[in-house]
Amino acid sequence: MSEVERAKAVMAPAFAAMRGGFAGNLARVAPDALFRMCHPFGDLRGAKAFVSNEFAPLKSALKDLERQEFIRIAGFDADGALWVGSYGQYAGRWLASWLGIPATGRSAVMRFHEFYRIEGDTCVEVQAIWDIPEMMMQAGAWPMAPQLGRFLHAPAPMSQDGLSPHDASISEVSGRHVIDMLVGMTRHPSQGGPEVMELERFWHPSFR
Secondary structure, rough: OOOOHHHHHHHHHHHHHHHHOOOOOOOOOOEEEEEEEEEOOEEEOOHHHHHHOOOOOOHHEEEEEEEEEEEEEEEEEEOOOEEEEEEEEEEEOOOOOOOOOOOOOEEEEEEEEEEEEEEEOEEEEEEEEEEEHHHHHHOOOOOOOOOOOOOOOOOOOOOOOOOOOHHHHHHHHHHHHHHHHHHHHHHHOOOOOOOHHHHHHHOOOOOO
């Protein structure tokens, strides 16, 4: 088993515990792991603090809470740290207010992007963003300027293979593709019109 696949295996028990909304057993997450969460949570220390201060209130608000995972990736960052990334949505029936946002009494979904740093066979750090503004929109409690575009559900990959085994060669090509796209985008507008971004290199003709 590669280090990347081993890192995914480290987090598998914790993901399984959260999948059905039960966060009582975050196996292989260090007791003093650092949780770096989005506003208004901030930084927390330890899995117990995460469960009691963040996960449990969400579970209380969204009855029958499910953690639905669409993509799981893993790899080393530029500093040599090994991370597992997980993307999906939390879903449930919104029956109680949460973070001051009124309940809708209807089904609700909230996207998440969560990253887990692995050392040995333990998770020692978590960095996560929960799409709280998405929940506010569903509750009709949007405090900012109107969006310029229509809000739509963000789907999983068309190929439905976001949880497939790791393939180092594919990952390297995909990573390079994304970096090249970002470099191209930085050329506009200082170096010319939209053509300098070479968008046709990076996006499918039917992209919407």
